[in-house]
Amino acid sequence: xxxxxxxxxxxxxxxxxxxxxxxxxxxxxxxxxxxxxxxxxxxxxxxxxxxxxxxxxxxxxxxxxxxxxxxxxxxxxxxxxxxxxxxxxxxxxxxxxxxxxxxxxxxxxxxxxxxxxxxxxxxxxxxxxxxxxxxxxxxxxxxxxxxxxxxxxxxxxxxxxxxxxxxxxxxxxxxxxxxxxxxxxxxxxxxxxxxxxxxxxxxxxxxxxxxxxxxxxxxxxxxxxxxxxxxxxxxxxxxxxxxxxxxxxxxxxxxxxxxxxxxxxxxxxxxxxxxxxxxxxxxxxxxxxxxxxxxxxxxxxxxxxxxxxxxxxxxxxxxxxxxxxxxxxxxxxxxxxxxxxxxxxxxxxxxxxxxxxxxxxxxxxxxxxxxxxxxxxxxxxxxxxxxxxxxxxxxxxxx
Amino acid sequence: xxxxxxxxxxxxxxxxxxxxxxxxxxxxxxxxxxxxxxxxxxxxxxxxxxxxxxxxxxxxxxxxxxxxxxxxxxxxxxxxxxxxxxxxxxxxxxxxxxxxxxxxxxxxxxxxxxxxxxxxxxxxxxxxxxxxxxxxxxxxxxxxxxxxxxxxxxxxxxxxxxxxxxxxxxxxxxxxxxxxxxxxxxxxxxxxxxxxxxxxxxxxxxxxxxxxxxxxxxxxxxxxxxxxxxxxxxxxxxxxxxxxxxxxxxxxxxxxxxxxxxxxxxxxxxxxxxxxxxxxxxxxxxxxxxxxxxxxxxxxxxxxxxxxxxxxxxxxxxxxxxxxxxxxxxxxxxxxxxxxxxxxxxxxxxxxxxxxxxxxxxxxxxxxxxxxxxxxxxxxxxxxxxxxxxxxxxxxxxx
Numbered sequence: 098x099x100x101x102x103x104x105x106x107x108x109x110x111x112x113x114x115x116x117x118x119x120x121x122x123x124x125x126x127x128x129x130x131x132x133x134x135x136x137x138x139x140x141x142x143x144x145x146x147x148x149x150x151x152x153x154x155x156x157x158x159x160x161x162x163x164x165x166x167x168x169x170x171x172x173x174x175x176x177x178x179x180x181x182x183x184x185x186x187x188x189x190x191x192x193x194x195x196x197x198x199x200x201x202x203x204x205x206x207x208x209x210x211x212x213x214x215x216x217x218x219x220x221x222x223x224x225x226x227x228x229x230x231x232x233x234x235x236x237x238x239x240x241x242x243x244x245x246x247x248x249x250x251x252x253x254x255x256x257x258x259x260x261x262x263x264x265x266x267x268x269x270x271x272x273x274x275x276x277x278x279x280x281x282x283x284x285x286x287x288x289x290x291x292x293x294x295x296x297x298x299x300x301x302x303x304x305x306x307x308x309x310x311x312x313x314x315x316x317x318x319x320x321x322x323x324x325x326x327x328x329x330x331x332x333x334x335x336x337x338x339x340x341x342x343x344x345x346x347x348x349x350x351x352x353x354x355x356x357x358x359x360x361x362x363x364x365x366x367x368x369x370x371x372x373x374x375x376x377x378x379x380x381x382x383x384x385x386x387x388x389x390x391x392x393x394x395x396x397x398x399x400x401x402x403x404x405x406x407x408x409x410x411x412x413x414x415x416x417x418x419x420x421x422x423x424x425x426x427x428x429x430x431x432x433x434x435x436x437x438x439x440x441x442x443x444x445x446x447x448x449x450x451x452x453x454x455x456x457x458x459x460x461x462x463x464x465x466x467x468x469x470x471x472x473x474x475x476x477x478x479x480x481x482x483x484x485x486x487x488x489x490x491x492x493x494x495x496x
Numbered sequence: 497x498x499x500x501x502x503x504x505x506x507x508x509x510x511x512x513x514x515x516x517x518x519x520x521x522x523x524x525x526x527x528x529x530x531x532x533x534x535x536x537x538x539x540x541x542x543x544x545x546x547x548x549x550x551x552x553x554x555x556x557x558x559x560x561x562x563x564x565x566x567x568x569x570x571x572x573x574x575x576x577x578x579x580x581x582x583x584x585x586x587x588x589x590x591x592x593x594x595x596x597x598x599x600x601x602x603x604x605x606x607x608x609x610x611x612x613x614x615x616x617x618x619x620x621x622x623x624x625x626x627x628x629x630x631x632x633x634x635x636x637x638x639x640x641x642x643x644x645x646x647x648x649x650x651x652x653x654x655x656x657x658x659x660x661x662x663x664x665x666x667x668x669x670x671x672x673x674x675x676x677x678x679x680x681x682x683x684x685x686x687x688x689x690x691x692x693x694x695x696x697x698x699x700x701x702x703x704x705x706x707x708x709x710x711x712x713x714x715x716x717x718x719x720x721x722x723x724x725x726x727x728x729x730x731x732x733x734x735x736x737x738x739x740x741x742x743x744x745x746x747x748x749x750x751x752x753x754x755x756x757x758x759x760x761x762x763x764x765x766x767x768x769x770x771x772x773x774x775x776x777x778x779x780x781x782x783x784x785x786x787x788x789x790x791x792x793x794x795x796x797x798x799x800x801x802x803x804x805x806x807x808x809x810x811x812x813x814x815x816x817x818x819x820x821x822x823x824x825x826x827x828x829x830x831x832x833x834x835x836x837x838x839x840x841x842x843x844x845x846x847x848x849x850x851x852x853x854x855x856x857x858x859x860x861x862x863x864x865x866x867x868x869x870x871x872x873x874x875x876x877x878x879x880x881x882x883x884x885x886x887x888x889x890x891x892x893x894x895x
Contacts, residue, residue, distance in 0.1 A: 123627055124627070154557050156627075156629075157627075157628045157629060158553050158578045158579065158580040158583075158629065158883070158885060159578075159579060159580050159629040159630070159883065159884070159885025159886060159887065160628075160629050162629055162751050162752065162885050162886060162887065163628075163629040163632075163885070165751070166751075166752065170752060170753045170754050170756075170757075171753065172750045172751050172752065172753040172770070172773060173750075173751060174589070174748075174749035174750070174751065174887070175579070175749075175751050175887060176577055176579065176586055176589075176590065177577065177578045177579060178575055178576065178577060178578075179557045179558075179576045179577075179578060180557065180558060180574070180575065180576055181557040181558050184557075187575055190573065190575075191575065191590070194593070194594060194597065194599045195593060195597070197597065197599060198593065198594070198596065198597015198598055198599045199597055199598075200593045200596060200597045228522055228523070228555075228556075229556045229559075229562075230556060230557065230558040230559050230561055230562040231558070349573075350573035350574075351571045351572075351573070352561050352564070352565075352571050352572060352573065352574050353561065353565065353569060353571065354569045354570065354571040355569050357569075358569075371571070374571060484557070484558065485558070486557060486558025486561050486562070487558060487561060488558065488561065488573070488574065
């Protein structure tokens, strides 16, 4: 990466995330709601938008166009991007590069998902399992732990949790503490699918999805959309948007390397090496470190992944993440606030929208506009979005 | 678009396009074959590749990663892009922008499709028809002509053909002349799915798919992959690739505008306005016009679309395309050679690969390396790739 130009998020928007089939809307309705909100937040007309990368996994080809047409039929380029659970951040990554390269001055990144109940865990549709991109991950998991009749993503992350417990002495209560924290945070988020607090004991006592993960430690199946308007420095200046602009200080996407598969470790197979590498690269580009970060939205698809990501981002040493969450270091009053929005576990996880909703939360936080969930004095935020298959995107935002 | 840096295609590769299920290969096998060929053609190691946009419609999420991993597990960003039949050129469009913006120096654009027999016509899987992005196009078609029990894309393009015949007096023989020309061209293309010549009378006498379109005027369902290595000027110089570099002189993607739907015309609904606009923008960026072009690979998914594209690109006036093909102006010895590869009709149409295979053919032509299908003295080439839903990409290549 050799780009020198800066890029800024000047507008964000999202729908409330909802249980599938609980609201009568099409994917283009939710996309229009989120996209219009982002444009209004930026104070930018749709006609200023030059390109639109769109993220989704479950709709048909060119669904992005159908969504964009609801905003305005202007004939601009639309790219439908699909990177499993990292799809939203992948759209943001394209938007950033169009702007940083000087190819475009104003790009709308849009993500949405209209899911089927129970779809999460099966990955996206299309193609059979044996030839699916994540089959290799499952192979490693099955070799270590065998298969059970539970959702496949819960199995592989659950087995990564068992491995972490065996290797480091991490406890079920520490894993449950992630769920309790994120559900507690979501109480203040009107956009969250759930807004109910639970004690660690309640999280532990909830229905087991795949041991040791209980239902309150797993992200639900969700519908929803989110969007971000990414612009150049000259666009910020020309339109006087300095008061709402948040800089994308550094961003990186990584995919699997030999490290993901060679060890036969489920921790490696679920993407911890990708997160580590993406974090390192994003910090390097930003000229910042984890010590500079105030607020984090990370990919807690399952509680174990929040713990793995603490370690991958250098928030603690290997095996120390269970103690870190128990210490209170990752909630209000602690060193970082992680997932103030409620995270995927409580806010919800509509695949194509998730990465952009993380960006929306951080923009609100860095503007001091997060209301009851505001992290006091937040200046630097980090978003972490990961998908099996795989891709990890880390984005460092600075106000 | 404000970019000033130049981008070059320095390597291309493709598999033979094949009837689905006729060869025992997975999508990653074909992707590896095409990707490796493109890298070898460029004389570039996989390790030099910084980003990989991947185009496909029918495989599961992150299939691009699975394909890229076969080339080398280096952890580089992968973007899975899906723009229906314009998917391959959409991947090329991302690669070009990464390079022209100076964000990357070496990008591999990769496209593949492993289709199911008879899949073409239904668009990509995922989502039901009523909410599919192309439903609006079908609505216009149905309002004019009703539905028949034939493949839906054949219906909409067939009805555009009927409209062209009614409006301009275009004849069935003129439409068949497109099929005859492209099948004749493919005789010299070992990568083509078919390599059999047919007289206009044989094309007319072939099985009717949707009146007036016969089977020899329709692209088949195909498996296959194609790839292109796109690099910066400094990369060309540093690696001494000047002898194989073909410049991307201009490129544009358009999506639908009001014009696509407002008239109620099937010709507009199948994308003629998108092609016109993309062509105009690409020529403007290249500083060239249709009079400068020697060789064209255009999206002849059905014979009518080749005629519509002649008009959209300014090769003739409105309604004159039937006469143009009959005159021999678009074959060897004529003003332009259109679809020397055999086009989609005879070379085949694996959705994600098609746009990149067009680029491959043009690179070979502009290097003077197209063997028995060489267009003498070709210096400027044009690729046109379009998908319902929709997107049209026009790329002007210059040697």
